[in-house]
Amino acid sequence: MRDNEGRRVLVIAHTGRADAREVASRFCKAVIGHGLAVRLLADEAVDVDVPGVERAGSVDDAAADCEIAVVFGGDGTLLRAAEITREHGTPLLGVNLGHVGFLAEAEHDDVESTISAVVNRRYAAEERLTLDVRVFRDKELVATTWALNEASVEKAARERMLEVVVEIDGRPLSRWGCDGVVCATPTGSTAYNFSAGGPIVWPDVEALLMVPISAHALFARPLVVSPTSVLAVEVLERNEGAGVLWCDGRRTVELPPGARIEVRRHRQPVRLARLHQAPFTDRLVAKFDLPVTGWRGAAERRRRGGGLDA
Incomplete structure (x- = not known):
């Protein structure tokens, strides 16, 4: 002691x-x-x-x-x-x-x-990896926050779509009428990003994710970009209603028409303690109860005494 x-x-x-x-x-x-x-x-x-x-x-x-x-x-x-x-x-x-x-x-x-x-x-x-999230109105910085899982721009009123333009590294990519846009980390890829149809990304992969939510557009696919990229979502002026920014489902910022949200990698990560060094694949199988019956990998074959060529 x-x-x-x-x-x-x-x-x-x-x-x-x-x-x-x-x-x-x-x-x-x-x-x-x-x-x-x-x-x-x-x-x-x-x-x-x-x-x-x-x-x-x-x-x-x-x-x-x-x-x-x-x-x-x-x-x-x-x-x-x-x-x-x-x-x-x-x-x-x-x-x-x-x-x-x-x-x-x-x-x-x-x-x-x-x-x-x-x-x-x-x-x-x-x-x-965590996210640095900044909100601008009329080019003025009005809010700064952060996220471990995701920063999601969402419509504030259920009956109206949110009209947004998304941008990657200072270049416009597409305009979407949608329920919202999720900007996520690899850690958050199994959270809101997953529910929105985004990809699962292994946590040791350094990347940023952008996933539209119920977008009315021909090109509305999940995006995986460099960890040094800057993602931006602009709420178009013509929106009749406002939007709202949610970070990890805990911190919110109101987004009037014309608001701009910029998301980049934050300088300060979150540290998670690990007791086991099990592969992330095993965590996925356990947490989602995925069916793997019938798998006959090399280790399993050796355990059963069948050898590598069995």
Whole structure:
């Protein structure tokens, strides 16, 4: 325990769920028992109710001096945690209590192995590309924000299409009447981008994605471009209604006719902690429950004793 002095773990939980409170409480007690300090957000500390935890003075500084942040909840909780940890470079370790939980590394029944991994520092951190998002009106910068998964420009009124012109690297590409446009990262390719019909991109691929949503156009295909590219979406002046910008489903900016949204790679990535080095293919199969019965790869053939030529 003496070797763990000075080590600090941030815990973030979806405290509106009883199972998240229970698992987070069990984790905190075990980690404190190993001599590590545990910090919680002040309001969450009331719900988790574990003696001896630190309470963060502010959300902005909650991740300061923490070697890792362990998140109990679904992808929405992890996206909230990314807002807290990104500027500090604190790696996020997600324990899934939601549905698919694509960003999570462990399931709720893995809590004992998660405790062991954190206490013994048996994890690796990988950097995930994020988006820098800027909104202009009459050429004036009026809002800046960021996203880990996606920045989506959407129509504000259900009964009206949104008329937009899209641009890549300063050159106009096409005009769409649509429900919206998703600009995504490889991390977000399995989120809104996936639902909109965009491609799944392996997370170690550096790229930006643009996918129209229900576009009324002959050319309305998903696009994968360089990570150094700048994507732009202009809301045409002739729109009768406004649009809205959503970043990770959490941060919004109203978009009146004439607004321009620019999306590029952000200088500050998000760091995700990994306990396992399993291929991303295996993660896809597990998370989407993909049918692979009948596969007879080399490793499987060797396991069955059939040899490489069986």
